Amino acid sequence: MKRNYVLSYKAENTNEPVIWRLIKDFDLQVNILRAKVSPGQEGSLLVEIDASEAATMDKALCWLEQQGIKCMGVAKRIFWEEKLCVDCGACTGVCFPAALAMDKTDWKLAMDLDRCTACGLCVKACPFGCFRLDFGD
């Protein structure tokens, strides 16, 4: 199972080899997609985590929580105002991982936000300001 998560670091966590521990202790495949972490400051990491079993992922999430690191599926960090959307499709053209696409049955916007890489391009592309992204920026 492969999913994208945002890890939110406190200042005291930034000197710890958290990614190394996730790989070594939990046998996860971790791919860093975006990083905003500076030594001694709060920060965020967007990571793609591939776990062979859901139980392993649950243990890793529990361990992260014990370290004081919040871990949230990326889909919970992007907000969409459905009532403003006119299904123009402009956002789909900039969404590289295809988290946004037009549903070809009804030509309405369809989302698979677990694929989102928090690039923020849809925020700029939508002429109606439908999107907001919270990545600690």
Ligand code: SF4
């Ligand atoms: S932030 Fe980027 S990856 Fe995520 S939905 Fe928007 S365009 Fe797609």
Ligand code: SF4
């Ligand atoms: S660009 Fe905005 S209005 Fe157009 S489909 Fe995307 S969210 Fe809807």
